[in-house]
Amino acid sequence: MNFELFVSRRLISEKDFKSSISAPIIKIATAAISVGVIMMLIAFGTGLGLQEKIRDKIAAFNGHIQIESFSSRSQQVNQNSIPKNQEFYPAFSEVENVEHIQAVATKYGIIRTETDFEGILVKGVGEDYRWDYFEEYLVKGKLPDVKKENSTEILLSQSVVNKLALQLNDQVVVYFLAEDASSRPRLIAFTLVGIYNSGFKEFDDQFLIADLQQIQRINKWDADQIGNFEVFVSDFDDLEITTREVYQYIDSFLNASSIIEQYPTIFEWLKMFDMNIALIIGIMILVAGINMITALLVLILERTQMIGILKALGASDWSIRKVFLYNASYIILRGLFWGNLIGLGILFAQKYLKLIPLNPQTYYVTEAPISIQLYYIIGVNLGTLILCLLMLILPSVIISKITPIKAMQFE
Incomplete structure (x- = not known):
């Protein structure tokens, strides 16, 4: 059996991290991970949901692309x-x-x-x-x-x-x-x-x-x-490319324009949601990472004597660091579990029960729309796990500074 994983499992099962020093720190770190995941899932779900809903509403009245005569745009009353x-x-x-x-x-x-x-x-x-x-x-x-x-x-x-x-x-x-x-x-x-x-x-x-x-x-x-043709596309992300391709295939007296060109103000406003999502993700991962660094340092300091014994028995610094990184992974995964459970529960509740209303004059919708996509759920979980672990590698270097002689001294 993998030595580092074996030691890590024994530490995890030992009173379930209920030592007087590390228990509250670990709970705070787990809660930070959970809250971060909840906020990121809600940011993705509501942000993408609002973008998709507004795009669909504009397309319902105009199509994604309009093909019409060049002179029709200048007509105020009658369409050519x-x-x-x-x-x-x-x-x-x-x-x-x-x-x-x-x-x-x-x-x-x-x-x-x-x-x-x-x-x-x-x-x-x-x-x-x-x-x-x-x-x-x-x-x-x-x-x-x-x-x-x-x-x-x-x-x-x-x-x-x-x-x-x-x-x-x-x-x-x-x-x-x-x-x-x-x-x-x-x-x-x-x-x-x-x-x-x-x-x-x-x-x-x-x-x-x-x-x-x-x-x-x-x-x-x-x-x-x-008066004109309305064109619908299957992939909205490629709308601008598709508009150019459509223009190439129509007659010279016809023009093709997308709803992004027709309603630039609305779509510029929708782009701001991407910035908001990115900002929320950055803040949440930073907060979760700082809490995990604190938890890791407390775990290391609490197990100083054990580190000294392992070093005396011939364990390398990297091997001992892996033990504590495995412990940190357990805390992160536990936080991810609760974060996903609560976060997805909130998203599904809003999607089907429509609990949170919105002002249609401001947001163009009567309730907060939700988009639940597998790709961002996986991305949030993998991204949080990988980035938090990467942030923990550097603080774990403190293990190399612990010497067996000093660590094994009992008061």
Whole structure:
């Protein structure tokens, strides 16, 4: 059997480190490791969860990449049309990261009721529209059926519905400005069949989801004319690279832009969470490491006579250092166990019970979102174990300064 591991096990089992000197120090070190792991897991879980949730919400309304005519960005009211018949549609197989592509169109309008009115952006969608996100945000009613001819069913946000005092199945009259200022506005009477609430007020107050055919009809477009394409990717981390690849495969009169380019302020704000996570990790590992160094030094000083006896019997300094590093590993692993148990328990409780609410006006979400990923759980545990042990190697050099003669002197 490994000599160092054997001695370390005997020390660990000896009254479970319950000596009068080292017991409280060891408990503090274990607690420091546990608290550090809890804080790091929560930082990763909430930070990544918030980033993913906000990205998903922006993508729900815009896709990850938008393909449109160059002139559409400069249009304030009317969107220029582009041909729906493209080589990359309906399957953008030329770019590997592209997961889905859909044809849409938007047009500004005004919802008018007997007592109030509200400006709105009507987004027309077709049979290829990806409803995954809105199924999650749906709070009342159903999703619009856009498969039938000139469907008048619409989806409207809870915030707009509350402002205008609307109910499910109410008739919603939307006025559209004509391109010719001298012409009278055109109107369409829609039927409210679904109410959604994404928690992203900036978009909830803006979007009304309707049938693409209605936008084509109001703009006097052909069935082959649309406003833009929305592209979804499978790996968001490669979005900027994918956007460039998409741009290379589309016609010269079309432009491709990612949601990072369209909403730079939001994504710059999200990057700050990476800095916060890194700062928390650094502080927690430093605190845990200092506590472990203290615990190791106390263990060494408490076992000075044992070190002297081992040296007298021929044990090398490195061999004795390994004994105490094994002891420190036991303390770290015990701290990791409790840290993971409590930390993951908190994350799962928030993920499924939604105990901690957030202000949607500040964070764009109604509760703290959680992302539980195996890679950061493993990284936190391995990183804490390795870095703490590396920090302990240097303090363990004190063992080489202990001489057998002085160490074995009994008072």
